Amino acid sequence: MERIRYGIIGMGNQGRHYAASLFEAGLCDDAALTAICDVDEKKLAAAGAALPKQAPARFTDHKALIESGLADAVIVAVPHYGHPAISIDALNAGIHVICEKPAGVYAKAVREMNEAAERSGAGFTMMFNQRTNCLYRRMREIIRDGGIGELQRVTWIITDWYRNQFYYDSSSWRATWAGEGGGVLINQCPHQLDLLQWVVGEQPASVRGFCGYGRWHRIETEDEVTAYLTYKNGATGVFVTTTGESPGTNRFEVSGTRGRLVCENGVLQYDKNREDSLAFSAAATTMFARPGCDRIPVETDGKNPQHAGIINNFTAYLLKREPLFVDGREGIRGVELMNAIELSGWLKGEEIALPADEDRYLAELDRHNLTSRLRETKCEAVADMSATFGSAKK
Numbered sequence: 001m002e003r004i005r006y007g008i009i010g011m012g013n014q015g016r017h018y019a020a021s022l023f024e025a026g027l028c029d030d031a032a033l034t035a036i037c038d039v040d041e042k043k044l045a046a047a048g049a050a051l052p053k054q055a056p057a058r059f060t061d062h063k064a065l066i067e068s069g070l071a072d073a074v075i076v077a078v079p080h081y082g083h084p085a086i087s088i089d090a091l092n093a094g095i096h097v098i099c100e101k102p103a104g105v106y107a108k109a110v111r112e113m114n115e116a117a118e119r120s121g122a123g124f125t126m127m128f129n130q131r132t133n134c135l136y137r138r139m140r141e142i143i144r145d146g147g148i149g150e151l152q153r154v155t156w157i158i159t160d161w162y163r164n165q166f167y168y169d170s171s172s173w174r175a176t177w178a179g180e181g182g183g184v185l186i187n188q189c190p191h192q193l194d195l196l197q198w199v200v201g202e203q204p205a206s207v208r209g210f211c212g213y214g215r216w217h218r219i220e221t222e223d224e225v226t227a228y229l230t231y232k233n234g235a236t237g238v239f240v241t242t243t244g245e246s247p248g249t250n251r252f253e254v255s256g257t258r259g260r261l262v263c264e265n266g267v268l269q270y271d272k273n274r275e276d277s278l279a280f281s282a283a284a285t286t287m288f289a290r291p292g293c294d295r296i297p298v299e300t301d302g303k304n305p306q307h308a309g310i311i312n313n314f315t316a317y318l319l320k321r322e323p324l325f326v327d328g329r330e331g332i333r334g335v336e337l338m339n340a341i342e343l344s345g346w347l348k349g350e351e352i353a354l355p356a357d358e359d360r361y362l363a364e365l366d367r368h369n370l371t372s373r374l375r376e377t378k379c380e381a382v383a384d385m386s387a388t389f390g391s392a393k394k
């Protein structure tokens with residue numbers, strides 16, 4: 001059978017994870033890893049030596065990989081600033097792209113990547129592996145089918161992203177404005193900032209962000225965030241995150257006039273009102289009456305294939321035109337949300353309507369970059385990435 005030939009650009013922790021734990025381990029259907037690329041020759045050699053079955057060709061320049069004719073598709077797994085630029089080079093050459101999260105550091109570059117995808121017609125997806133989690137997929141379906149009625153409140157407390165100082169000191173780009181473009185919002189939270197709008201079905205209309213910069217670590221960027229969200233119907237929300245708290249919490253709650261969904265500890269709880277709470281309130285004739293409520297058992301398909309699910313879906317889309325699970329152009333939404341919270345944080349909590357003005361965001365980011373310094377790496381850490389993918393895994 002025909003196979004899709006993949007190249008991986010960026011053989012750091014995540015690139016090596018895809019190469020060794022997915023391709024070399026035989027978890028990528030109808031796919032072969034034919035090329036790998038890293039600007040760091042030592043990392044490239046070490047990664048290549050660990051892949052005796054796939055034996056991919058090695059490149060130190062992503063353009064050489066793209067032009068080699070050895071790959072039909074690439075996975076872009078370099079630090080964030082490089083995502084749009086490298087993806088655009090691949091798309092312009094007609095090479096299909098799986099872009100790592102986040103889609104980019106700022107929305108202007110991501111919009112240019114989306115335009116390149118539209119022009120090229122090549123396949124384009126984002127590594128939004130957490131969307132494959134059956135709990136989030138079911139939450140989205142229930143909300144889309146009217147199961148919670150009119151939206152009233154969205155609350156996500158995701159404070160179990162604990163990271164220690166050694167983690168930050170392990171790569172020069174981490175938690176610097178110039179190297180990474182942000183902190184916990186851009187590194188740990190892109191999945192939640194994507195799910196927040198994908199599950200609820202809409203973006204907040206505006207946000208106010210309150211951030212602590214280097215609050216818990218010796219870093220430049222935010223490691224503590226509380227954001228207030230306002231939706232177009234007046235519903236409100238809170239998004240709270242940090243890398244400085246342990247054990248932390250991961251609780252995603254969406255409430256409406258018809259009920260409430262809570263996703264926590266690998267369980268999705270659905271409490272459904274017997275009547276719409278606003279209609280009940282208008283018709284009530286005694287002081288403390290409230291709508292009856294039932295806990296509805298939530299059934300899911302039990303599937304949560306994560307990164308392999310995204311790669312296998314993309315391969316099936318390319319080979320058999322199966323529906324694409326994640327349209328790559330949707331990556332801009334999480335970046336818009338992240339930019340708006342970050343901008344508000346810099347502006348001491350000013351309310352920012354979405355999408356934030358792209359040029360204003362870039363000007364503020366550039367101002368932070370002027371004094372930004374890449375980190376001195378104290379170690380060449382090689383991590384087992386499977387332990388880092390967050391508590392949302394079922």
Ligand SMILES: NC(=O)c1ccc[n+]([C@@H]2O[C@H](COP(=O)([O-])OP(=O)(O)OC[C@H]3O[C@@H](n4cnc5c(N)ncnc54)[C@H](O)[C@@H]3O)[C@@H](O)[C@H]2O)c1
Nearest residue numbers: 010011012013014015038039040077078079080100101171
């Ligand atoms: N989807 C997920 O679950 C998940 C999990 C972790 C990390 N990530 C993402 O993966 C990306 C990489 O993270 P990481 O932890 O592997 O970082 P890392 O620092 O370990 O690896 C990045 C690698 O990219 C290489 N590189 C830099 N510029 C390059 C270029 N122009 N061409 C080729 N190689 C280049 C570096 O030498 C390094 O080896 C980040 O964007 C991160 O957000 C995704």
